[in-house]
Amino acid sequence: MTLSVKILQAGATKPANNPYTICIMANPCLETPLQSGSFSRDPILASQGQFNALAAYVIDSLLGKLPGQKEVAFAVPATQFRIVSIFDDSLASGDATCLVGEDSSSNIVVPRQIKFGPLLAKYSIPGVTSLKADVAFAVTGSITHQRCSAWFTADDDFGPGVQFTLDGAVLSHRYKNLHPGTVALHVSAVSLVALHEFGHAASSWTNGSVVDLYVDNNPGLNNKQGRPIPAAFGVMDSVPYPSDPARDGLGYPAGWTSYHAQLNNPAFPAVMDNFWQASTQPEDCEHDRITRQFLLDRIGAIMARP
């Protein structure tokens, strides 16, 4: 039996001991298929070394340290994140310990979002009796399903936060969540996969959702609909953000009505787009301008919570 709770990075020292916290846990068991109520031990529990390597990869991607990685916007704030890994092969398989399900209509591993908080709360580190994450990764070794996915954070919308405006609407970067942003990350994940999924998970169901850009008609903070494409994508906190008229690096297919925000590097697709289609290597991709600023603002607000 192995129980390993490691502080991979201590994070900011704060009076309330509540730095932005990322938990990376070896998924104890799989639900196959999702919503079936059928549970089995996750193969990752036989591969602690692979789990440790993947946790290191997640940290590298957040710190902008992947070989050739150009998206380094989170490199400075990420040094202040508390990052904890959990490997526990002593748990019985069942509903309460299952963080990942295998989708029956694809090869996607899907995080079981509401199960993360209660399970993480059973673990402690010095000074914290009950772990609580802002974003949590469950690492799986599923044999049949390798494609990763994420759910946005379920904010505590009755709690405090930092107000901001998005296209005239007043929203809030909430300090606390009811359920953390969650990622099901396959042990084979490489390149920008972890950073892409973190982009989803660090955003919010109710206060700005960062969505996939590689499909049409998928509205979110970073994806709008309309033709002709307007020059202005949107306004966040009184700052105008232009549109990307050409989906630089890829091009909008004929018939699409989606359009995106201006890129930071127009030579390559956005991180939330199909980064595998970069003309050189995926690590050349960066976030578009509104996505990057939104994530920095949101993470910064949570980091500064009292």
Added chain:
Amino acid sequence: MEPIKPEKKAEILRNRPNATPEDIHEYEQLLAQRFTVNPFIQRSPEESAAQQKREARLRELHAKLFE
């Protein structure tokens, strides 16, 4: 949701003569939309019906593209 690699799309089209790029895009679009449906708010009957229809279409496309 992790995007599909271009070579994977090409492999699907090569192995499935009946499959089209439009099928793959519709499949991807429906999968991506699934991840934008907030499970923490109650669905109207119309939304629930649309969700069921989407899942049924996903199963059809999965069978066409992968089975």
